[in-house]
Amino acid sequence: MDTRAAVAFKAGEPLEIATVSLEGPREGEVLVEIKATGICHTDEFTRSGEDPEGIFPAILGHEGAGVVVDIGPGVTSVKKGDHVIPLYTPECRECPSCLSQKTNLCTAIRSTQGQGLMPDGTSRFSLDGQPIHHYMGCSTFSNFTVLPEIAVAKVREDAPFDKICYIGCGVTTGIGAVVNTANVEPGSTAVVFGLGGIGLNVIQGLRMVGADMIIGVDINDSKKSMAEQFGMTHFVNPKEIGEDIVPYLVNLTKRRGDQIGGADYTFDCTGNVTVMRQALECAHRGWGQSIVIGVAPAGAEIATRPFQLVTGRVWKGTAFGGARGRTDVPKIVDWYMDGKIDIDSLITHTMPLEDINKGFDLMHKGESIRSVVLY
Ligand code: NAD
Ligand code: AHE
Ligand code: ZN
Numbered sequence: 001m002d003t004r005a006a007v008a009f010k011a012g013e014p015l016e017i018a019t020v021s022l023e024g025p026r027e028g029e030v031l032v033e034i035k036a037t038g039i040c041h042t043d044e045f046t047r048s049g050e051d052p053e054g055i056f057p058a059i060l061g062h063e064g065a066g067v068v069v070d071i072g073p074g075v076t077s078v079k080k081g082d083h084v085i086p087l088y089t090p091e092c093r094e095c096p097s098c099l100s101q102k103t104n105l106c107t108a109i110r111s112t113q114g115q116g117l118m119p120d121g122t123s124r125f126s127l128d129g130q131p132i133h134h135y136m137g138c139s140t141f142s143n144f145t146v147l148p149e150i151a152v153a154k155v156r157e158d159a160p161f162d163k164i165c166y167i168g169c170g171v172t173t174g175i176g177a178v179v180n181t182a183n184v185e186p187g188s189t190a191v192v193f194g195l196g197g198i199g200l201n202v203i204q205g206l207r208m209v210g211a212d213m214i215i216g217v218d219i220n221d222s223k224k225s226m227a228e229q230f231g232m233t234h235f236v237n238p239k240e241i242g243e244d245i246v247p248y249l250v251n252l253t254k255r256r257g258d259q260i261g262g263a264d265y266t267f268d269c270t271g272n273v274t275v276m277r278q279a280l281e282c283a284h285r286g287w288g289q290s291i292v293i294g295v296a297p298a299g300a301e302i303a304t305r306p307f308q309l310v311t312g313r314v315w316k317g318t319a320f321g322g323a324r325g326r327t328d329v330p331k332i333v334d335w336y337m338d339g340k341i342d343i344d345s346l347i348t349h350t351m352p353l354e355d356i357n358k359g360f361d362l363m364h365k366g367e368s369i370r371s372v373v374l375y
Contacts, residue, residue, distance in 0.1 A: 003022045004020075005018060006060070023146070025124075026073075035162070041295075042169070044360055085168045115133075116133025171201050182267075182316070204230045213233055262283055266291070276290075283313045
């Protein structure tokens, strides 16, 4: 079949709208009509050429929601008409990683996914006979896409696509980092670096679990009011404090009677390795945990004095908020439908596929939280 898609032909160039060919689903695969997709900073990371795994030409996008319109041989867990959210972190429930119950990082299809291919080593997308790569196993910047059955979460049918698409990455990553990766306790102090589409979900996760002090750090003052609406108790713009951010935050998080200071939990939602170091070093001596969520460019490395770890700080990372997609995503959709979490306020812009590059421009200018493309 033919489908409309935004194609990334070359690193660093705007996406181009094209009609591409899409082969039907093979064994274990499903064809999904994408109804809506968010634009995450990771799409920009890959489009820009900073992603060491970036392959071109490709159809980017990994934060979608849609309807199953066809299934390949052997598919049993979903059927035509089911509403689904594509999963860039699949859940096969059979690989050693899934069976370990220690990680959400299913390894069943990771190698072909990283090469922009379906599990059989081929692409379903092409243009003028030339293959176009899949992206993160999802390619939600195409109106129709093919996914492995293990890479879709079946969700309830009354949930609106234009909102729940965000659960396909940002919402789950931010809230999951708090509840799954850090396992934050009520009464905790926390610092969130970067108040964008991920950081604000970390903040709402922190409020949900009952954190006491939620400090948001961003170089863009315009992020403050939305962060306050989501539960931030203190805002810090590193450009305005006139001193090194680490001692400033350590002092701000000092509890009565505590000689040392430092946050119980810190989160990097920027992808900047200098910020990652600051986040670690403002965690409390002895127990503070710092969670890396941001994705850093090719060649970037993190550094700190080993003494920071010797003295009990813990440096952790998280992908997709530690969520097991087929199991956890439908529950997060329920949280949204039950009013436990807010998604609507975070979707600041919507646009048709033709205007997708405007969504990237808004992200660059720091004017959007989430832009959502509606098909
Ligand atoms: P975004 O562009 O919406 O937000 C980034 C925010 O960081 C912006 O508000 C920006 O002003 C702020 N910022 C930039 N530099 C800063 C600095 N030096 N100090 C403080 N604030 C700074 O991006 P997003 O969609 O929220 O994504 C955030 C990061 O998370 C990206 O690196 C993205 O690739 C990554 N990500 C990771 C996962 C995962 O599973 N680990 C999932 C989704 C996104
Ligand atoms: N390809 C990059 C790494 C990109 C990355 O870390 N991706 C996250 C999801 S970001 C979603 O917005 C992830 O899930 N990582 C686990 C995985 O297996 O990719 C690089 O640096 O090579
Ligand atoms: Zn993402």
